[in-house]
Amino acid sequence: MKKVNMYALSTCPWCRKTKMFFTEHNVPFSSIDYDLADEATQAKISEELDAAGATGFPFVRIGEEIITGYQPERYSRALGI
Amino acid sequence: MNTESRKKALRYFFEKVVAPMGFKFTPDAELADFLLEQEVILETKHGIPFCPCQPLHHDRSRDMKIVCPCIPFHREHFDEIKRCWCGLFVHQDIVDPDSLPQLPPHEVGLE
């Protein structure tokens, strides 16, 4: 299974839905809440979002693919589930 | 300070701002309530009700673009997806907000 990493905000309901999607489909994933992270981590995440042209959360990386916004169909397709 | 009172006040102010732009509060009452509550939390912390779904950069020129309602700074994008990023606001003719996917600009032919 492809690696799944995501960035989220503790205040964002779509990020919660995204985490729930992976949990319910038994997909292991790592997640960092941007707003709860330290300055250095925030700068790193911010750079990654800027590089991908993403301006909002959730920000999900499945393998090499980046998906911005809550898009369960694309998660399924990317994971082949 | 009372969260419910603050949510009511934000509703009052925001409605007046978004209506002339063709938006309204999402008919998904639960979602609206949750998002407003997050904005009150953010306002309590930062003094300003920021969007609960976009990153703060602690840089005025960037953060001003996510002060709710942030529609004016993302007009083309939000008009295209008929909602704002966090979904608090949708186009006035929308009755089924669940049908509006959360798509970034480059996935709707923008930027």
Place this chain on the structure above:
Amino acid sequence: MNKKFVRAMPADEVAPGGMRVVEIDGHEIVVCNWRGRYFAVQRRCGHMNAPLDIGTLDGKYVTCAMHCAQFDVTTGEALSGPVPADFGGESPPANLSGYLEHVGMQMKHVRTESISTYDTKVEAGWVHVAL
């Protein structure tokens, strides 16, 4: 202590959407007109005592001109505190920065309190407030 109504100002001197300050018996009171209904609050903002009459009344909400604290004039309830002057971490000019930082640090500890309200009635074309 028994409150009694005293004349504050002619009712037509504060139009819908407007505010006007009056001093009665040493009390500085702002009379607000929300769609033809009159409400009275203390003049001093519950944050740092700036005069609310030079703020903005929108509906039943008054916003203080000084730092934008907001109150419900029908209940006096404080709804939100000040908007930070250094929002976004912008650096002020070098010769001001130390002063502003210093003031900012002190202001961080200032609570925004709810404000007193006064019962009102309109009689014979005059707004009365209960003191």
